[in-house]
Amino acid sequence: MHLKELIKRHEQRALKTVPEWMIGCFKRKSISFSNGKTDEETQVFWLQGRNLTIDLRLPIGADQIKKTWQTCSQEELYQLTNYEGWSANSHWDSHQLSWSGGTAFQLHNRWPEPGILSRTGDCMMEFSPSNAYVEDWRIKSRAQGTLLSLELIEEKNLTTETCRHRGGALIINGNWAGLVLGRTEAMHQATPDQQLRDLIKSQRCNTNLAKQIFNFETSVAEGSLDNGFKITYSTQPSLINETIIPLEGFEFDTKQNEIFQLYNENGDTILRRFSIDTIEPSFNYSACTAWTSESKQWFEKEQETLGRYLQDIR
Secondary structure: OOHHHHHHHOOEOOOOOOOHHHOEEEEEEEEEEOOOOEEOOOEEEEEEOOOEEEEEEEOOHHHOOOOOHHHOOHHHHHHHOOOEEEEEEEEEOOOEEEEEEEEEOOOOOOOOOOEEEEEEOOEEEEEOOOOOEEEEEEEOOOOOEEEEEEEEEEEEEOOOOEEEEEOEEEEEEOOEEEEEEOOOOOOOOOOOOOOHHHHHHHOOOOHHHHHHHOOOEEEEEEEEOOOEEEEEEEOOHHHOOOEOOOOOOEEEEOOOOEEEEEEEEOOEEEEEEEEEEEEEEEEOOOOOOOOOHHHHHHHHHOHHHHOOOOOOOO
C-alpha cells in the first residue's frame, strides 16, 4: 500500500499531545548565548509530531563532508563525528518541553536542559531554564497537510536475517519529512560521557568501530506524498538528493496496532516496523498565531511604519 493511502485509511490521532503551535518542521534562525555571541550559520532542523521529536544539526554546506564515511580520512571522520541527529519522546508540562528515550548519533546528551517555549507568528523561541542560550526557530511547514509521526521499532533485512537498525522515528510535517535510524546496539567501547569524536580519535584506523558509529542516520527531506521526499540534509552525506523513504509497501497491523513496511533494496527484502504516535491526513500548519483585538488594531493603525520592510523569513 502507498503511504498516502495508508494515512487516508487509518487515521489515528494521538490523545496526548504537545500544543498544536509547536507541531511542524522548524529551521533554526539563530542561537544566542549568555556570553553575547550568536550563531546564525549552523544548519539545524526540528521536526515535531504530537509526542515525538526529530533533531538534526550540521555545519554550513561548505564545511560538510561530501564523501561516504568509508572513503574519509581520519580527520574527515573526526569532523563527521561532530554531527548531531536524534529522535526522542517529547513531554510538555504547560511550561516547558523535555525529552526522554529515543536514540541519538552522539554518545552523550549535548542538550540536557528542557526548553521553555513560546511562539508568535512563524517564530518559536526556546529559552534554556539556566539562561545559557536562546534559540529562534522559524516554521517551514506553513500549509495545511499531512501529520505523520511514527517511532521505529526495528529494521531487518529478511534476506540475510540480520537486524540493520533499532529505534528511530519517521515524521512527516506537510512537505517536510525526517527520518532517524538508530544503531543496532550500544557503543560498548565508550566510557560514560565520552565524546564520539574522541572515541574515533583514540582508535585510529579501526574499521569495525567506524562501521558501528556510522550505522546511524538522521535525514531531513523536502517533497510530497505524491512525488516523494528528497533528502536535503543528513548525517550521511552520500544520501543527499536520495529518496528519504520508499512510499510503497506499507501495511497496517490491526492486531499489534503497528505499521510495517516491506520493500526491496538491492535484491534484498527489508522490513521496517513502527509504533504509532499519530496519523493525520490533514493538519493546519500555519505561520500565524492569534492576535488580541487590541494588538491587531494597533498593528493596522501603525502600518505606515510597522509594515515598511515586512517579509517572510524562511
